Amino acid sequence: MRKDYNVYSCFGQNPETCFSPLDVNFYERSCFTVARELLGSLLMSFAGGEPTAGRIVEVEPYIGAYDRACHAWPMKRTPRTEAMFGPGGRAYIFFVYGMHHQLCAVTGPEGTPDAVLIRALEPIEGIDVMTRRRNQPMKRLCDGPGKLCSALAVTSELYGIDLTDPSSPLTIMKGNPIGDDRILAAPRVGVAYAGPYATVPWRMYLKDCPWVSVKDRSAVPYQSLPKNTFGPR
DNA sequence: GCACAGATTCTCT
């Protein structure tokens, strides 16, 4: 069934590469590294009984130890944040504003509550299904964290599932690498309360990409950022 | 294209 995916034509060349899930070793690294490398990879969903998939084009890292924008700051372990303390590669799914779900990939080793919020996808597979679920034009199917969860039928029922398991209803597959010169960095969305972490340019998205949620005029080239941009302040 | 307001329920204090 997965052999029918449009990702063959999208990702091209090597079907084995297309369907190789990112493993625990990928996720159990720095949250910033994982966020950067998730750009271009493929989020595949079988939730809701119908296959849908999209290429990740926008991400935001959240660091539990010191980042006040993170739900698990400061190392706050509650039933809601429990999944973030688990091993890398698990899904941290939460509910906001009374109506929207959002999806994060847990990073770092077990006990490290870091995660990457997946904010936007380029729709690749199951576009008719997504359109039916969203009742919106294609450009607006996945251009926001709540929207993509709606399009891919991601709900809190999938809380904590293993994204590295190809038999899981939600999996992230390797994609074609994205060069640093194709990435922009900007402040994260909706974290004005986060003190010094409200304005750090930790949101990463693809340049000239029509599928991202918010294009920020203050965005800078990823490769222009000083090395200490990603780390404790 | 942009700005604004309202929706609605979970989580934590």
Next chain:
DNA sequence: GAGAATCTGTGCG
């Protein structure tokens, strides 16, 4: 009880 890692429809230019 307050606030929230958002989305959509509407109105305006």
